[in-house]
Structures are given as C-alpha cells and as structure tokens.
Amino acid sequence: MGVAVDITDRKLVEFALREKEVRLEEAADVAGLGFYEVRSSGFEYQDERIRAIVGLSEQCTTTAHEFWLQRLHPEDRERILELSRQIFAGEYNSVAAEYRFLHPQRGVVWLRHLARVIERDAQTKSFRILGVMQEITESKLVEEALRESVERFRQVAEIAGEFIWEVDANGRYTYASPSVEKILGYTADELVGKKHFYDLFEPSLREHQKAAVFRLFAERQTFRDSPHATLTKSGKLVFLETSGSPMLDAAGNLIGYRGADTDITKRKQHETEVHRSRAEIAHLSRVAMLGELSGSLAHELNQPLTAILSNAQAAQRFLAEESPDLTEVREILKDIVAEDQRAGEVIRRLRLLLKKGEYQQAPLDVNEVVQDVLKLIRNELLNLNIALHTDFADHLPLIMGDRVQLQQVLLNLIMNAGDAMANVPFAERRLTVQTALVDRHVRVSVADRGMGIPPDVLEQMFVPFFTTKATGLGLGLPVSRTIISTHGGHLTARNNPDRGAIVEFLLPVHPKDKA
Amino acid sequence: MTPTPPIVYVVDDDASVLKSLSRLLRSARLNPVAFASPKEFLDQHDPRQPGCLVLDVAMPGFDGLQLQQALITKGSEIPIIFLTGHGDIPMSVRAMKRGAVDFLTKPVNADDLLAAIRLAIETDRASRQARAQVDEIRRRLASLTMREREVLEHVIAGRLNKQIADALGVVVKTIKVHRGRVMEKMGVTSVAELVHLCEVAGVKPSTP
Numbered sequence: 080m081g082v083a084v085d086i087t088d089r090k091l092v093e094f095a096l097r098e099k100e101v102r103l104e105e106a107a108d109v110a111g112l113g114f115y116e117v118r119s120s121g122f123e124y125q126d127e128r129i130r131a132i133v134g135l136s137e138q139c140t141t142t143a144h145e146f147w148l149q150r151l152h153p154e155d156r157e158r159i160l161e162l163s164r165q166i167f168a169g170e171y172n173s174v175a176a177e178y179r180f181l182h183p184q185r186g187v188v189w190l191r192h193l194a195r196v197i198e199r200d201a202q203t204k205s206f207r208i209l210g211v212m213q214e215i216t217e218s219k220l221v222e223e224a225l226r227e228s229v230e231r232f233r234q235v236a237e238i239a240g241e242f243i244w245e246v247d248a249n250g251r252y253t254y255a256s257p258s259v260e261k262i263l264g265y266t267a268d269e270l271v272g273k274k275h276f277y278d279l280f281e282p283s284l285r286e287h288q289k290a291a292v293f294r295l296f297a298e299r300q301t302f303r304d305s306p307h308a309t310l311t312k313s314g315k316l317v318f319l320e321t322s323g324s325p326m327l328d329a330a331g332n333l334i335g336y337r338g339a340d341t342d343i344t345k346r347k348q349h350e351t352e353v354h355r356s357r358a359e360i361a362h363l364s365r366v367a368m369l370g371e372l373s374g375s376l377a378h379e380l381n382q383p384l385t386a387i388l389s390n391a392q393a394a395q396r397f398l399a400e401e402s403p404d405l406t407e408v409r410e411i412l413k414d415i416v417a418e419d420q421r422a423g424e425v426i427r428r429l430r431l432l433l434k435k436g437e438y439q440q441a442p443l444d445v446n447e448v449v450q451d452v453l454k455l456i457r458n459e460l461l462n463l464n465i466a467l468h469t470d471f472a473d474h475l476p477l478i479m480g481d482r483v484q485l486q487q488v489l490l491n492l493i494m495n496a497g498d499a500m501a502n503v504p505f506a507e508r509r510l511t512v513q514t515a516l517v518d519r520h521v522r523v524s525v526a527d528r529g530m531g532i533p534p535d536v537l538e539q540m541f542v543p544f545f546t547t548k549a550t551g552l553g554l555g556l557p558v559s560r561t562i563i564s565t566h567g568g569h570l571t572a573r574n575n576p577d578r579g580a581i582v583e584f585l586l587p588v589h590p591k592d593k594a
Numbered sequence: 595m596t597p598t599p600p601i602v603y604v605v606d607d608d609a610s611v612l613k614s615l616s617r618l619l620r621s622a623r624l625n626p627v628a629f630a631s632p633k634e635f636l637d638q639h640d641p642r643q644p645g646c647l648v649l650d651v652a653m654p655g656f657d658g659l660q661l662q663q664a665l666i667t668k669g670s671e672i673p674i675i676f677l678t679g680h681g682d683i684p685m686s687v688r689a690m691k692r693g694a695v696d697f698l699t700k701p702v703n704a705d706d707l708l709a710a711i712r713l714a715i716e717t718d719r720a721s722r723q724a725r726a727q728v729d730e731i732r733r734r735l736a737s738l739t740m741r742e743r744e745v746l747e748h749v750i751a752g753r754l755n756k757q758i759a760d761a762l763g764v765v766v767k768t769i770k771v772h773r774g775r776v777m778e779k780m781g782v783t784s785v786a787e788l789v790h791l792c793e794v795a796g797v798k799p800s801t802p
Binding site: 377378381382383384385386387388389390392393394396397407411414417418421458461462 | 608610611613614615617618620621622652653677679700701702703704707
C-alpha cells in the first residue's frame with residue numbers, strides 16, 4: 080500500500096512537475112521569452128526560442144553565444160560586453176540590459192536581456208548563469224516615437240515661446256516645462272508644489288482672472304487661447320494666452336488641468352501699436368477735415384452767439400425803460416439759456432470729433448449719427464449751394480459702433496460729394512443721404528449729382544495717399560473704409576447709372592436688437 | 595398823404611437769430627417785421643413802404659445777394675444792411691457796389707446795428723423825399739404844352755424873350771404869355787428857382 084502509495088505519490092509529483100513545466104513553457108511562448116544556461120565548465124544550453132530570437136538557423140553549427148557575440152550592434156557592443164565580463168567575473172550577481180542586435184533576417188532589433196548567477200563557488204570560481212531574453216523592438220519603437228514626439232513638442236513649445244504645465248484641482252503647479260523660466264523667470268522647481276497659477280497673475284486683475292478660471296474649472300471646460308496678464312519673477316508684466324483641458328480620474332473627479340501658455344506680449348504690443356497708429360491717422364484726417372470745415376463750424380457757433388448778444392442787449396434796453404416789461408425780459412433770459420446750450424452742443428460735437436479717443440463701441444441709432452453730422456455740415460453745404468435731401472428709414476435697429484468714427488466717415492463722404500459737384504450749376508447741386516435696413520444691415524448711402532467717378536479713380540480711390548484734390552491728403556476714403564471694416568461693415572463706391580456717384584456702407588445690426 | 599412809419603425788415607433763416615434781432619429792434623422803439631426766408635420777403639414787399647432791410651447773407655436756396663439783385667430788378671431802392679457770419683470780403687465788396695448801406699459781422703453789437711439802421715432809415719427818407727420832389731416836378735413838367743416846354747428850355751438856357759421869339763419865329767408878346775404860364779404851372783416866381791427845379795428833374799436847357 081505504502082509503496083503503492085509512494086509510487087502514486089511520486090507519479091503525482093512527477094505529473095505535477097510536468098504540468099508546471101508545460102505551463103511555464105506555454106507562458107514563455109506567449110511572452111516570447113527565451114531561456115539559456117551557461118556554466119563555467121563550458122556547458123551551454125539554449126532553448127529553441129532563443130535561437131529564434133537571435134535568428135540562429137538549425138543548420139548553423141555556431142553556438143548561440145558566439146553567434147550572439149558577433150551580431151551585437153556596434154554602438155551597444157562595448158557596453159554589453161562589459162556587462163557580460165562583469166557577471167562572469169563575479170562583480171554582479173545579476174544584470175539587465177536593453178540593446179540593439181543585428182538580426183540576420185530582420186535587421187536591427189531590440190532585445191531585453193536578464194542574466195542571473197544561480198550558483199557560484201568562490202574557491203573554484205565555478206558558476207552557473209541563467210539568462211532570459213526577449214525581443215522588444217516593437218515596444219521600443221513605440222517608446223522611442225513617444226520620446227521623440229515629447230521632445231519635438233517640447234522644442235516646438237520652447238521655440239513658440241510656450242511652456243507646458245499641469246496644475247492640481249486647486250491650481251497648484253504639479254508640473255512646468257523647463258521653458259517656463261525663459262517666459263516667467265521662475266524655474267520649474269520654483270513653481271511646482273509651491274505656486275498656484277493665480278499667484279502669478281497681475282495683482283489688480285488677479286481676483287477677476289482667478290474667478291474666471293475657476294468658473295471654467297468648475298464646469299470642467301476645455302479652454303483655448305484665453306488671455307491673461309501675469310507678472311514675471313522680476314515683476315515685469317507679460318501677456319499669456321492659455322489653453323488647457325481638465326484631467327479627470329476614473330470616477331470623473333477633477334484632478335487638475337493640463338495645458339500650455341504662450342507668451343503673446345510682443346504680439347500684444349504690436350497690436351497696440353497698430354491700433355494706436357490707426358487711431359492716430361484717423362484723428363489726423365479728422366482734424367484735417369475739420370480744418371476744411373472751420374468756416375462753417377464758426378458759423379454754427381456764430382448763430383447762437385448772435386442770438387445771445389442781441390437778446391442780452393435787448394434786455395438791457397428794456398430794463399432801462401421806466402416800467403420795464405419783465406415778462407419780455409424773462410422770455411429773453413430763457414432764450415439766452417437755450418442759445419447758450421445750443422452753442423455748447425456745437426462745441427461738444429466738435430470736441431468729440433477732435434478728441435484723440437480710443438475706439439469705443441456703443442449701441443447707436445444710425446439716423447441720429449447722420450443727423451448730428453448734418454447739423455455740423457449744414458452751413459458748408461449752404462456755402463457750396465448744395466440742396467440737401469434726406470431719406471431716413473423709420474425704426475432702424477441699433478448697430479454697435481464708435482459714434483465719432485462713424486461721424487468722421489459720414490463727414491468725409493458728404494464733403495467728397497460736395498467737392499464732386501463743384502463744377503455743376505447751382506440749381507443741379509443735390510446731395511441725398513439715405514438710410515435703409517438691408518438683410519440685417521443698416522445701409523447709409525451718400526449720393527451726389529456730380530460728374531461721377533472716372534474708372535481709373537474708382538480703382539485707386541481707396542489707396543492711401545491717392546487724391547484728386549489739390550490740397551487733399553488722400554487719407555479720407557482709406558481711413559473711412561478701415562473704420563467701416565473695424566465695425567464689421569463694408570464701404571463701397573459706384574457710379575449712378577444716370578448721373579453722379581453713390582458711396583455707401585453697410586453696418587451689421589446689433590445682435591441683441593431683434594427689430 | 596400821411597407818412598407811414600418806417601419798417602425795419604429782418605430776414606434770417608435762423609429762427610433764434612431772427613427772434614433776437616426783432617426784439618433788439620423793438621427795444622430801440624423801431625418797427626421790425628421778420629421773415630424766415632428771402633422769398634417770403636420778396637413776395638410781399640411793397641416798394642412804397644419806407645424802411646430798411648437787415649439781411650443775412652448766407653441762406654439756403656436764395657441768398658442775400660440774390661435777394662438784393664431781385665429787389666433792384668423790382669425797382670425797390672430799400673437800403674440793405676447785410677449781416678454775415680464770417681467777414682467774406684469779396685462778397686461784401688459786391689454787396690456794397692450794388693448799394694448796400696452796411697456790412698456787419700455776426701454777432702453784431704446793438705449800437706452798431708442800430709446806428710446802421712438809423713442811417714439806413716434816414717437815407718431812405720431822404721431818397722424818398724428826393725424822389726417825391728422829382729416826381730412832383732415831373733408831374734408839373736408834364737402839364738406843360740409842347741410850346742411851353744420849348745419856351746422853358748430856352749428860359750433856363752438864360753435867353754431873353756426877344757431871342758426866344760426869334761428862335762421860335764413868333765412875336766415877343768406870345769413868348770411873354772407862354773413864359774407866364776410856365777412860371778405859373780411850375781409854381782415858381784423866379785428864373786433861378788425854375789433852373790433849380792429843372793436841374794433836379796434832369797431837364798436840359800435847349801442848345802442854340
């Protein structure tokens with residue numbers, strides 16, 4: 080029984096062992112692992128998988144070790160031979176390495192190689208070393224590509240004046256790419272774990288900008304090119320454009336944000352300069368235009384001044400009488416006040432036009448803007464013997480725009496129309512200003528009864544410094560067109576089929592105005 | 595013929611200015627009548643009415659200078675005081691050449707304007723008086739017969755009755771009768787008076 084039992088037991092053990100061996104074999108197959116053993120005695124064993132990994136054919140009589148030695152990649156050879164020497168010499172008990180190998184059929188492949196000393200006798204210096212080898216070309220290539228792409232990304236980011244960052248849900252830096260130092264003056268180490276992104280915001284804007292960012296955080300929103308003002312380590316103001324996307328854990332909780340900041344300070348300065356010089360030119364041409372109009376404008380002021388003086392002197396005379404008519408004097412004083420306001424209004428309109436203002440958008444009634452301009456230019460038209468006709472559309476929806484700049488455009492168009500009729504008999508000089516609603520745009524057109532615009536002029540009239548006038552600057556129309564474009568509109572000129580020219584512009588209706 | 599008080603016409607397209615000027619004139623006890631456009635004034639203007647015109651130069655459609663021309667064409671000799679916003683010299687020269695009384699710049703001082711108006715009214719009165727006198731003389735001249743007119747032209751040439759009789763081929767006695775009628779019809783008692791009237795009326799002495 081016992082024997083039988085023993086036999087049974089041994090069989091069972093043998094069976095279990097074989098079972099284990101089979102499983103190991105299967106696992107090694109699946110993982111592509113090859114085994115070998117090397118002994119100090121010169122014994123060498125390698126399984127079939129090793130031969131396949133290094134590409135050693137069955138016919139070849141060379142030992143796997145020799146074959147392997149021959150085909151190490153030249154650039155990795157020294158390193159691997161040194162490791163090999165070290166383990167044989169007993170300096171290490173195990174080594175691991177990844178290296179390139181010249182596969183006879185497949186060219187350069189990557190191998191991962193582990194070797195461990197299983198037995199070593201210090202006296203006899205005998206040893207047994209077990210090795211495992213695996214081909215990892217594919218994952219190596221992926222890894223390589225990944226590293227290259229990360230590197231490329233980093234380089235591009237640095238060239239573009241960007242840095243890459245990660246922050247936790249509280250906004251504390253958990254990563255910053257080295258290029259941050261060039262932009263913000265802080266090294267990555269000075270930021271990571273120590274600063275929140277908002278600590279760097281420009282102090283007067285900090286709370287506002289911080290609140291805006293955390294609103295995005297709360298909604299887990301991805302944001303692109305969101306601008307903000309930041310101070311560098313040395314306190315210099317820089318403008319950054321930030322893009323970022325949320326990082327969520329498996330449960331969908333916000334871990335933090337990851338993104339990139341671009342330094343747009345230079346671009347911003349350039350934009351500001353362009354904007355400023357554009358405003359400068361608009362202002363210059365406005366001043367030049369008002370200079371031409373000075374006579375008429377003086378008249379606009381003169382009228383109320385005349386009324387005020389005559390009223391005041393009449394009042395003095397009435398009061399000098401024995402029983403002055405106080406009702407009359409009261410009326411006079413009321414009129415003086417009204418006339419003074421009228422003069423003030425002229426000055427206000429003038430000052431507005433002469434002001435070196437920033438572009439200021441506000442909802443505007445185009446009819447009102449046109450009427451304001453006509454009040455200023457009425458006398459000029461009178462002097463030029465031009466009859467003014469107006470045709471205003473009722474209930475025009477509002478547009479968004481800068482009142483002064485639009486007035487400037489209108490003044491320019493009306494004065495041009497006036498000039499165009501200089502050689503036309505008085506009775507035929509007619510100027511028509513019309514407003515209309517066309518496809519959710521407000522159209523303003525100025526039509527004259529002049530000689531029309533010659534084709535060559537029509538082509539060039541929007542080119543800066545092109546002028547047909549003896550004293551013209553050649554800026555009126557180009558500046559006008561720029562102004563209208565800034566308003567999202569379009570300015571065009573054409574000849575009337577029967578006579579004269581029409582210059583008109585379209586301005587988009589204010590989106591909130593549903594009229 | 596009862597003399598009507600002079601009227602100061604004011605024409606300005608700016609309602610406030612028009613109102614204030616009219617007030618000023620009333621305060622000076624003048625008699626203003628306001629018009630908002632030259633056309634309105636021209637349509638209702640009666641050249642027989644004494645007075646003067648205060649006229650804004652710059653007005654739409656029909657300006658002050660055009661009105662001046664139209665008045666001249668219509669035979670009105672009403673004195674005009676021009677008001678201008680900005681001292682436009684060529685324009686004022688043209689206006690003055692056509693007989694404007696004055697050319698004042700806005701805003702106009704009351705004393706200057708009132709002085710100009712008084713002068714204009716005086717000018718108008720004097721010229722009306724002169725015109726009335728000439729009209730009267732012409733009316734008297736028209737009452738003369740052909741022969742009496744011939745005699746008158748000889749008398750004012752300083753000729754004696756005898757010389758006139760010889761020139762006309764009649765007897766001296768006939769000339770004496772004609773001469774008496776002429777003096778009577780012309781309402782004069784001396785040859786000197788007659789010569790003066792004829793000078794005013796532009797009657798030329800007959801040449802021998």
